[in-house]
Amino acid sequence: MEYSRENADRFIRESKHLLRPDYRLNYHLMAEFGWMNDPNGFIQYNGQYHLFYQHYPYEPVWGPMHWGHAVSRDLIKWEYLPVALAPDGVFDRDGCFSGSAVEKDGNLVLMYTGHVMTGPDRDNDYKQSQGIAYSKDGVTFTKWEGNPVIGYDEIPAGVSQKDFRDPKVFVKDGQYYVVLGSNDTRGNGLVLLYRSDDLKKWSFVNILAASDGRFGDNWECPDLFSLGDKDIFMLSPQRMPAQGESFRNLHSTMYVVGKFDPIAGQFQFERYAPVDHGFDFYAPQSTLDDKGRRIVIGWMDMWETDMPTQKGHYWAGAMSLPREAILDGDRVLFRPVEEVEAYRHNEYELYNVPLDGERDMGTSGDSYEIQAVFKAEEGTEEFGLKLRVGDGEETILSYRPDGEMFSFIRDRSGIGPGGERRVRVSLTKGTLLLRIFVDKSSVEVFIGDGEHVVTSRIYPGPESLGIKAFAKGACTLTSFHKWDIH
16 A cells, blocks of 8 residues: 555545544544554644544554644634544655644744664564654644655664654753653663754663663653653553552553753663552653643553454544643642543532442443542441442542552453553542542543543443442542533
């Protein structure tokens, strides 16, 4: 097949009628047709938020990567634009892999990884380099004729000569920097730092950071930014061993709080934690907007897991709800962007509901927000909510005070994969605050002030709309608010 932006746009236009709506989300970004994975080029440009994404338009499976493109004024409702990049060049003929965006002289510039197969084994025979494309209008992009801007011979010794991808560009002290994901070929992920004056000629600075054996064998989608007086290094380590209840997916996401030294090109670690504790969150990317907010968005799925919409629905993959990252001492809080509140409808509220057993909440739906505050009593064993309840199906959010453990259980959530994810959470004066976003085939749970987030996909039947609260031992649901979101 000959790949081009024009062919991709035409195919999408002619094929959209095939989409099945069963699990299509109402207030999260998906591909217009076909496959979506990593968010790319997340930036605010000319008054709009631009989000690009890894995209294979022709089937709902990973294939030769294109860059899909959407814009939004409020981070919630998105408008599709033409495909921005297609694998149609020499250095990117087998894929325009992940990257980022920066504004330069009024132009929108994309920096991305060109992927080239060097043999028949897709998993091992390849090489990668970095290129740029630019646009005067933020819609139509021209690849620079001098690509690649960081070539195969600019990978330092002792570093993988093939895993060299996911450039995230940022400006510091008047210079451009880029972080790139890689590994040392001996089972340890690492990130490389390069510097440039013009985005075209780059010089290697240093290995920014590397695993000591605990943090996965390859690092993807690095991001480096400041929050308050701290620097934050965000990354997606592959095949990272679990640490207690954290990092239990095949691939993980983590943030590290510390200090970036641009001269030495090194990052000093202070504290690290998961970005998300759920089943389905990967490759997050951030941008700074004109309100001074650091906004983070991730791919709301996970590699090598069953995605039911791949079979007969003609699409797969979605983005998480955009989240604001806020520094709180030596940790980062993640809160849903405030813009989502403008889409609330049909408020339903209850107060001081005594619980001991199960209670139907008297409301239902498949696309909504819930804010619930529980207060544990003496002897409370467990309490929580059951969502998308019906016909033997339910998704359980549970908390046990004795072990201070929050659980997300999707063993009866529908036709998708099951399992449980847990995170240790301390009560605040005996209370637990949950802010929950359900959208057809997704659930995102923000715990407390945003200290923890649990994101997962679910695929229940269309009649499974019920909402229940429950407790083992007396407990009070001190407040319950629900809004439909559309």
